[in-house]
Amino acid sequence: MSEPPALEIARRCVATMWAADRASVAMGMRLVAVGVGRAEVAMVVTETMVNGWGRCHGGYLASLADTAFAAACNTYDEVTVAAGFDISFVVACVVGDELTARATERVRRGRTGIYDVRITRTDGDGGDEVVAEMRGRSHSLGQPILEGG
């Protein structure tokens, strides 16, 4: 009748984190899906996200990827933070672009992990185009996310 426990824990952990994540909500992000070591987050590029060259500011792309990364690495009931990340920009984005960041786990060992996040945008034909590729390095603080009981 029920979900696998690991998946249920993953969802409860990310729900807890998301409820307090004012930054991601303020940027208009939506949590689309969560799995064990995985997450998907969507965002639309708005007029206040544009840099001096009329493109979406790289910081907003990094923010979207970072949020998906945070969700993916916080699915094991351990408070986990970003130690750092690398992002490569593939194509420029503009106002109105509908972006999706999909984070997947590459490896997790001890208190550290590596997660890949691909940002795509929906193109006119219902397909997806890669916008940026981010790789995050996580560090667990060793504290539970969920309350006992």
Next chain:
Amino acid sequence: MSEPPALEIARRCVATMWAADRASVAMGMRLVAVGVGRAEVAMVVTETMVNGWGRCHGGYLASLADTAFAAACNTYDEVTVAAGFDISFVVACVVGDELTARATERVRRGRTGIYDVRITRTDGDGGDEVVAEMRGRSHSLGQPILEGG
């Protein structure tokens, strides 16, 4: 009587870019200083910048660093964009922290360049503490920023 031409060009280029940079202004950033291949940008962490763990969202730190990087690499009258960057987080930031990002050029060759950006916060004793270290990879589009004349 006048500034060195290279410095004057640098300032005019960044002023042009900054005037159109809605994203950086909307995040409350202030352009503090510009030099040839250098820039300094400041930002205060506000309540809407906080993630699910009560810390400043890494995306805002990345945004601050990215803006300083963009200013530094656009000081040569060539429209230059970020190809990507790597950021490492050193300490967590909280609401009210006064942050400064200082971007300096490491190398520039042909259409590519590498810039280092250190983010510090002012501590209680008037000193600076390193918050994050970012390294940006730039790519020039080969177009002038300033209008002729």
Next chain:
Amino acid sequence: MSEPPALEIARRCVATMWAADRASVAMGMRLVAVGVGRAEVAMVVTETMVNGWGRCHGGYLASLADTAFAAACNTYDEVTVAAGFDISFVVACVVGDELTARATERVRRGRTGIYDVRITRTDGDGGDEVVAEMRGRSHSLGQPILEGG
């Protein structure tokens, strides 16, 4: 009767590159497999690859990953070089470890591409353990690898 042309081209390109790659051969690397945008290279850690702490020097792990990356991104009949890469070390390796680097393409657009390389070692039970994760950034020089005809 024949291979798909793209795969045949991939193999001929990598064979051409490999025949001149004195460095990879001198380090004892073996080219195990090639596909379009993919490659697999193996190496055993020898006694002269050990650093001051008795571990395999990170430079040799980086070399192995870099060779697999080079093979993967040179499968399209365009001379392609590394613009740079990031590598994270997951576990330490010692003399005798049998390592395999598998490179896969994440995205390729214009003259640039991003490739992921995972290094694993065979553990005692016939399984694989992740040793390092590398991400390479490629740049095509726009010259053919194969001679016409």
Next chain:
Amino acid sequence: MSEPPALEIARRCVATMWAADRASVAMGMRLVAVGVGRAEVAMVVTETMVNGWGRCHGGYLASLADTAFAAACNTYDEVTVAAGFDISFVVACVVGDELTARATERVRRGRTGIYDVRITRTDGDGGDEVVAEMRGRSHSLGQPILEGG
């Protein structure tokens, strides 16, 4: 009459590490200078270091940078290993190039640190040209390098 204790400790630590570093010695590296959080290592590109395009294999450049990084971060009498690094290649190197890697510390906090390594080659006019820029992420194991007494 004597060196500052921190510098003396730095030199003894690196001498201890270097004496066991078979990999760096086998690649022909020379330890040129050591300071607290700093190191300089030199290497000449030989014929067995060349890749399939007649250039110095990126793995050897990474190895040189990694050795300088290892020396710089092991100057505090704590066994410290590389968690990872990012390297960007600026110009291609060929056989005979005389390379120098200079590692400097950007930040060190708790058990982690960030070090920048610039590789240069001597040009014909006695000047230096930047060949690659590497940034290393260090992790201390919390064990002393030097024996007590």
